[in-house]
Amino acid sequence: MISSIAELISDRIGTMPAGERRAAQTLIANYPLIGLKTVAEFSAAAGVSSPTILRFVARLGLQNYPEFQSALQDELAAQLQSPASRTLNPSSPNGGAVSPMLEATLDNMRETFRHLSDKQLADIVAKLADRRGKTFLIGGRFTDPLARYMAAHLAIIQPNVFHLAGQESVWRDRLIDMGKRDVLVIFDIRRYQDSLVRFAETAHQRGVQIVLFTDQWLSPIARFARHVIAGRTAVPSAWDSSAALFVVAETLIGAVTRQLEADGAKRIRELESLR
Amino acid sequence: MISSIAELISDRIGTMPAGERRAAQTLIANYPLIGLKTVAEFSAAAGVSSPTILRFVARLGLQNYPEFQSALQDELAAQLQSPASRTLNPSSPNGGAVSPMLEATLDNMRETFRHLSDKQLADIVAKLADRRGKTFLIGGRFTDPLARYMAAHLAIIQPNVFHLAGQESVWRDRLIDMGKRDVLVIFDIRRYQDSLVRFAETAHQRGVQIVLFTDQWLSPIARFARHVIAGRTAVPSAWDSSAALFVVAETLIGAVTRQLEADGAKRIRELESLR
DNA sequence: GGAGCGCTGTATCGTATATTACGTATTTTG
DNA sequence: CAAAATACGTAATATACGATACAGCGCTCC
Structure with a gap:
């Protein structure tokens, strides 16, 4: 011992x-x-x-x-x-197998946001709300749903938002559409996927700005990323948790929406009249 | 300074x-x-x-x-x-719009789990881990990624897990495969989608057990559901938050995995040897 | 009271570390 | 497209650090 x-x-x-x-x-x-x-x-x-x-x-x-x-x-x-292990309050009221999972998740979120500055988020929001370029989103085996979730929202409030789905060869071909003004949002947590790394590298070479959602151990894509969001993923489960990244994604979605409203985007007003 | x-x-x-x-x-x-x-x-x-x-x-x-x-x-x-000084984010003493969002999300999760009994979760876990039937998952416009996320995990630890994607007509046709032993997991939050409600109703008539993830105002599907998980969704944003539901989904994924391990499922052992 | 043992500090050595200089690659600018 | 500026890494250098040998001192036990 x-x-x-x-x-x-x-x-x-x-x-x-x-x-x-x-x-x-x-x-x-x-x-x-x-x-x-x-x-x-x-x-x-x-x-x-x-x-x-x-x-x-x-x-x-x-x-x-x-x-x-x-x-x-x-x-x-x-x-x-693991701030959970702080000696202050080891007693959890109810001891089912649920509570530890929830507690760990809540801690993960606090920790994740603690390492995230307003400045960093603001920079990402500014880039995502910049309507001069296109926005592409993609994720790994387990995180692609997060990319979809984010794409589903962003695509409503602005044009030129694309979720890259399907086979590798399909989205590889989309590289041709990507340039310096564009943003590529990638979700990649352990175990990191080679295909995504390759994709990110090529995109980077084309001058695409990469926003990476990853875990605290940082995907190799961090090497090419302009912005890196490192979420905590450890929970008492056989799987890693993407919940912290999910909340960051929701936060960004909300902030981008607010930003575009502030910019007085016509699209937002039109949307409201449609509802 | x-x-x-x-x-x-x-x-x-x-x-x-x-x-x-x-x-x-x-x-x-x-x-x-x-x-x-x-x-x-x-x-x-x-x-x-x-x-x-x-x-x-x-x-x-x-x-x-x-x-x-x-x-x-x-x-x-x-x-x-001073452990008390473990505040959220040193660089956002106040109203960077981040903190309220995070706080609201954390509150949502606590509230959601407070209204969720261990018994209820255990029942759902037992049903999802029951390998005699098939598991189908589907979601609405913004929540379908959650269905995908859950499906991506469940499909690994057990056979016969299907995510229903694409056009309504496509998954309507899958109803023919569904019967009494099967489970249908539906994600539906405001604004509730008619297509999903109709789909749930038909499935219910065929004897399919429905597990519904919805918001606190309950989708009309609750009427047909065997189990209802009501998550809090209110956050200071233009959009509703699905984060609480996401965490419940992760909790269930973890619990089902543990359950299958406890059942000594061959598949789990085979998976471990593959890794 | 004297001899032996153990603890501690001083001074020195070798090495791992931070630092700097310089050449190459990459990007930016006119 | 050319030329300048910037950024980055390799390799050499100086420094500061940890490690060690040794001597002085006090303490204990015959």
């Missing part, structure tokens, strides 16, 4: 000599940040010498200082990624 | 060249941990060279890489000390 560094310390602090104990206490007091700094800074904060810090690390069972830092970073990563 | 690194990035990402933008996106996607690693690791993760990382850091106004890391560590320290 792999214990956390904090557990290791409380386990062995009793057997440590005075200097190393000071190091341990300093680390616990500023856990874990002081451990991410250099040996020199750590030792200064603890009021001991550098070798004492290294002996302290060795006593915990770590091979060397970088390994110690990696361990701390991994802990931190796990902690930051 | 001292801005956070994340703010700095979203502020200037627009003016960055491609390589640095990739660095920025990689950092945002794994914020802030990747920035605490070495330049070499950071550059590898972003798929660019070390100098590009350093140029990226320089563009943010930091003197050198260690200073950049210190800035990130300071942020992290502040964040860890």
